[in-house]
Amino acid sequence: MTAASDVIIIGAGIAGSAAAFFLRQRGCSVTLIERGLAGQQASGVNFGNVRRQGRRLEHLALSNRASVSWRRMRELVGEDIEYIQEGHIRICYRDRPELLDNFAEYAGEARVRGLELEIVTGTALRQRFPFFGPDVLGGSYSALDGHANPRLVAPAFARAAKRNGAEVIENCEILQVEKAGEDFLASAADGRRFHAPILLVTAGAWGNRFSTQFGEPVPLVSHGPTMCVTEPVPYSIRCAVGVVTPVKEEDLYFRQIPRGNIIIGGGPRNPSYPDLCRAYVMPRNTLNQFKQLRRLAPELTRLNILRVWSGVEGYFPDEQPVMGPSRTTSGLYYAFGFSGGGFQLGPGVGDVMAELIATGQTTTPIDMFDIGRPALSATA
Amino acid sequence: MAGPRVIIIGAGPAGVRCAETLVAAGIRPTIIDEGRRDGGQIYRRQPDNFTRSYSTLYGTEAAKAAVLHSCFDALRERVDYLPETLVWNISERVVYALRLGKLVELPFDALVLCTGATDRLMPVKGWNFAGTYSLGGAQVALKSQACAIGRRTAFIGTGPLLYLVAAQYLKAGAGVAAVLDTSPWSLRLAALPKLLAMPRALFNGMALTLALRRAGVPMYNGVTPLEITGSGEGGVSGLSFKDARGQAHSLACDAVALGYHLRPETQLADLARCEFQFDAATRQWLPRIDPDGRSSVHGVYLAGDGARILGANAAEASGRLAALAVLKDSGHPVETDVVDGQRRILARLERFAQGLRQSFPWPAHFAANLPDDAVVCRCEAVTVGELRRVVAQTGATESNRAKAFSRVGMGRCQGRYCGNAAAEIIAHAADVPIDQVGRLRGQAPVKPLPIAIAEDGA
Ligand SMILES: Cc1cc2nc3c(=O)[nH]c(=O)nc-3n(C[C@H](O)[C@H](O)[C@H](O)COP(=O)(O)OP(=O)(O)OC[C@H]3O[C@@H](n4cnc5c(N)ncnc54)[C@H](O)[C@@H]3O)c2cc1C
Ligand SMILES: Cc1cc2nc3c(=O)[nH]c(=O)nc-3n(C[C@H](O)[C@H](O)[C@H](O)COP(=O)(O)OP(=O)(O)OC[C@H]3O[C@@H](n4cnc5c(N)ncnc54)[C@H](O)[C@@H]3O)c2cc1C
Numbered sequence: 004m005t006a007a008s009d010v011i012i013i014g015a016g017i018a019g020s021a022a023a024f025f026l027r028q029r030g031c032s033v034t035l036i037e038r039g040l041a042g043q044q045a046s047g048v049n050f051g052n053v054r055r056q057g058r059r060l061e062h063l064a065l066s067n068r069a070s071v072s073w074r075r076m077r078e079l080v081g082e083d084i085e086y087i088q089e090g091h092i093r094i095c096y097r098d099r100p101e102l103l104d105n106f107a108e109y110a111g112e113a114r115v116r117g118l119e120l121e122i123v124t125g126t127a128l129r130q131r132f133p134f135f136g137p138d139v140l141g142g143s144y145s146a147l148d149g150h151a152n153p154r155l156v157a158p159a160f161a162r163a164a165k166r167n168g169a170e171v172i173e174n175c176e177i178l179q180v181e182k183a184g185e186d187f188l189a190s191a192a193d194g195r196r197f198h199a200p201i202l203l204v205t206a207g208a209w210g211n212r213f214s215t216q217f218g219e220p221v222p223l224v225s226h227g228p229t230m231c232v233t234e235p236v237p238y239s240i241r242c243a244v245g246v247v248t249p250v251k252e253e254d255l256y257f258r259q260i261p262r263g264n265i266i267i268g269g270g271p272r273n274p275s276y277p278d279l280c281r282a283y284v285m286p287r288n289t290l291n292q293f294k295q296l297r298r299l300a301p302e303l304t305r306l307n308i309l310r311v312w313s314g315v316e317g318y319f320p321d322e323q324p325v326m327g328p329s330r331t332t333s334g335l336y337y338a339f340g341f342s343g344g345g346f347q348l349g350p351g352v353g354d355v356m357a358e359l360i361a362t363g364q365t366t367t368p369i370d371m372f373d374i375g376r377p378a379l380s381a382t383a
Numbered sequence: 384m385a386g387p388r389v390i391i392i393g394a395g396p397a398g399v400r401c402a403e404t405l406v407a408a409g410i411r412p413t414i415i416d417e418g419r420r421d422g423g424q425i426y427r428r429q430p431d432n433f434t435r436s437y438s439t440l441y442g443t444e445a446a447k448a449a450v451l452h453s454c455f456d457a458l459r460e461r462v463d464y465l466p467e468t469l470v471w472n473i474s475e476r477v478v479y480a481l482r483l484g485k486l487v488e489l490p491f492d493a494l495v496l497c498t499g500a501t502d503r504l505m506p507v508k509g510w511n512f513a514g515t516y517s518l519g520g521a522q523v524a525l526k527s528q529a530c531a532i533g534r535r536t537a538f539i540g541t542g543p544l545l546y547l548v549a550a551q552y553l554k555a556g557a558g559v560a561a562v563l564d565t566s567p568w569s570l571r572l573a574a575l576p577k578l579l580a581m582p583r584a585l586f587n588g589m590a591l592t593l594a595l596r597r598a599g600v601p602m603y604n605g606v607t608p609l610e611i612t613g614s615g616e617g618g619v620s621g622l623s624f625k626d627a628r629g630q631a632h633s634l635a636c637d638a639v640a641l642g643y644h645l646r647p648e649t650q651l652a653d654l655a656r657c658e659f660q661f662d663a664a665t666r667q668w669l670p671r672i673d674p675d676g677r678s679s680v681h682g683v684y685l686a687g688d689g690a691r692i693l694g695a696n697a698a699e700a701s702g703r704l705a706a707l708a709v710l711k712d713s714g715h716p717v718e719t720d721v722v723d724g725q726r727r728i729l730a731r732l733e734r735f736a737q738g739l740r741q742s743f744p745w746p747a748h749f750a751a752n753l754p755d756d757a758v759v760c761r762c763e764a765v766t767v768g769e770l771r772r773v774v775a776q777t778g779a780t781e782s783n784r785a786k787a788f789s790r791v792g793m794g795r796c797q798g799r800y801c802g803n804a805a806a807e808i809i810a811h812a813a814d815v816p817i818d819q820v821g822r823l824r825g826q827a828p829v830k831p832l833p834i835a836i837a838e839d840g841a
Binding site for chain 2: 040043047154155158162233234262283284285286289290293296303304305306307308309310311312
């Protein structure tokens with residue numbers, strides 16, 4: 004059996020699900036194919052930061068575009084995905100005062116690009132963020148950033164796409180893709196075949212498998228970020244918090260959800276096994292988070308953690324995704340390898356890829372994400 | 384030191400006999416247990432300052448308890464024993480434990496998991512009121528604290544523990560409001576040939592029932608629980624149920640102990656990445672093991688109720704077998720008739736355990752009839768109705784998926800108490816076979832872990 008549509012999308016993480024949703028808005032017929040269940044991989048297990056500040060300046064346009072969707076999410080997908088826009092603060096410690104200057108410089112550049120940031124130090128910092136430890140020097144606060152429940156977002160996009168007429172096929176692993184004449188032919192492990200004139204690969208940490216089939220292998224590796232969650236305590240920390248530091252061990256972030264639990268992430272990453280679709284938390288990394296928390300927010304160290312987890316995320320050497328058209332094959336598009344930051348970008352990625360596929364161009368610049376960029380070929 | 388580094392987790396009958404067998408072969412194992420004293424669940428020793436006699440504490444099992452305790456005492460110099468030590472993770476051949484607030488890391492060559500069992504629970508409307516305990520919890524209160532969970536406790540559920548704990552309460556002078564068994568009598572008669580594999584255990588069970596009857600405790604079989612009544616402030620005030628003929632009853636009580644036989648404590652096996660398989664007879668997932676307790680992971684072994692619910696005597700045999708497997712796999716000579724002897728004991732006990740399963744089945748069908756406003760996950764306060772809504776609206780028919788959308792199993796207990804029942808509710812609501820619902824993946828830590836651990840430890 005072969006099923007036909009305008010666009011085949013491989014991978015129903017947040018990128019693929021959002022792309023399916025926005026392609027339907029533009030009237031394209033879509034078949035969204037997922038090996039497991041929508042949002043079951045990185046998109047469903049990430050930290051949930053919906054953060055723009057701190058991203059590279061040239062990525063802010065895409066990030067801003069995503070931000071617009073985040074704020075309209077309930078209206079777009081028709082359900083609550085627990086987006087909480089209560090701000091995001093990045094801080095630095097006293098031993099690196101130069102980072103405060105960087106914050107200020109970044110804030111100036113970001114403002115030009117539509118992102119308002121506020122530098123907070125001294126008593127203002129202590130009053131507004133009483134949970135910080137004495138070693139925290141100051142921070143950069145972004146009022147219009149926030150966090151959301153990753154478990155809900157990609158599935159909500161996939162369901163909304165389906166309601167709007169997309170074909171969503173779960174539990175279907177695509178093994179092989181090829182271009183036969185004008186059409187792409189995608190063959191699944193269960194024997195099903197799908198064809199369409201356009202193919203979009205949003206296969207996350209597994210994207211390389213498909214780009215390779217079109218002569219474009221890329222140096223994508225996978226790691227598992229370290230996460231844990233505390234028992235619930237009264238809801239008092241509304242904003243998401245993160246540390247800026249060049250030292251990997253000192254990297255730490257947390258957010259509290261209205262239910263009361265505090266979700267903690269950061270620090271060295273864990274081994275990840277894309278073939279098993281699993282990444283296992285090394286206990287040392289959890290213990291490192293405990294140690295770092297003492298410095299960042301000492302009061303939180305009175306709590307217990309209930310659970311640790313990780314997930315399979317694809318990283319490129321320059322920590323930027325591949326996004327845009329293939330260089331070898333017309334009608335083929337990529338959006339994968341979000342290198343640790345694709346949750347916030349997700350709705351923007353879907354929106355931009357739909358625009359690119361439907362109109363042939365994008366109003367948001369994405370050329371730095373080209374699959375042919377030197378950073379990818381050098382190490383490939 | 385020569386020989387493999389062997390770690391045994393659990394100092395119950397399985398762990399103690401495993402250690403004894405290893406020591407006899409010249410190995411010095413490390414035994415870790417969360418409890419303050421050895422003995423495990425059934426033979427748990429009382430705190431040092433208590434002086435109750437063996438027969439008060441262990442009743443008909445007093446002699447066996449005494450033998451196991453003295454066996455352990457004799458081993459003390461030849462094992463490394465870490466009591467009050469909770470193993471919270473296993474990773475890359477290292478056991479991570481919490482001992483008196485400090486981190487302990489222990490690398491191993493062989494690991495024997497003898498982690499025992501906990502109550503298997505089915506929700507009933509109102510079980511979230513204060514005063515509702517598992518049968519095991521009710522027993523622990525009596526055994527280690529010498530106090531009852533209430534002045535008038537109703538016992539409901541099924542399994543040998545139902546009668547045992549009720550009888551222990553009676554003997555301790557605590558009020559027993561009723562003993563309500565969800566399994567009909569007819570099943571026990573049908574299982575009689577299998578139960579006769581252990582005539583003494585059968586006799587003991589009948590004696591307990593008789594003692595309860597003689598004391599005038601109301602006893603029913605084949606009941607359907609309806610509701611535990613009470614209030615948020617006052618806790619439990621009563622219990623209502625339907626008897627085998629369908630007639631409704633209610634009774635007054637200030638505490639309820641409930642449980643539906645046992646489930647193996649398999650989180651550590653999961654963290655050690657052992658494979659699991661679905662066991663149709665008990666409708667639950669069990670670690671895959673060979674007849675001697677070898678798991679699918681090289682160097683990881685399982686014994687006792689943590690592998691299969693076969694009871695305390697079987698735990699001793701399977702503990703010995705696991706030790707023999709460790710010895711054999713590490714190149715020690717092992718006599719085959721010793722192995723065969725333990726396997727034969729295990730086979731007889733397996734027959735008895737089958738009889739128990741048949742007599743006291745897990746009432747899977749209750750899940751279908753639970754009212755929407757009953758709570759299924761007590762940690763996260765998620766109702767049955769909410770879980771059903773998630774299944775219907777999102778198409779989540781797999782346990783972990785339903786957990787992601789509903790929070791069922793996301794709390795402190797990590798689904799230990801609600802997982803079995805939630806799976807039944809999902810299976811019924813989605814109309815899929817229970818094995819397709821899968822099982823909640825184990826995630827560290829096994830129990831809530833203090834963030835302050837790093838301070839004292841590393
Ligand atoms: C633990 C963790 C924490 C993170 N924290 C954050 C954060 O706070 N903020 C943030 O912005 N980002 C964060 N990230 C990164 C973010 O989660 C990812 O960048 C983003 O989810 C990637 O989305 P995706 O759709 O590209 O990939 P995925 O969600 O991985 O989706 C790819 C999908 O493709 C499917 N697929 C693969 N191969 C095939 C095939 N052959 N056939 C069919 N389907 C296939 C997969 O099953 C998968 O569902 C984190 C990531 C992890 C793992
Ligand atoms: C609540 C309850 C009450 C029971 N009462 C009776 C009874 O009265 N009579 C009867 O015949 N049978 C009873 N049983 C059944 C009986 O306990 C078992 O058949 C028998 O104890 C099994 O022995 P075992 O060695 O496999 O496990 P257990 O005796 O249960 O020992 C397991 C040990 O492992 C330890 N452990 C588990 N996980 C960890 C961890 N992560 N870190 C550190 N230590 C850990 C526990 O603290 C425990 O001491 C009861 C079972 C339960 C659950």
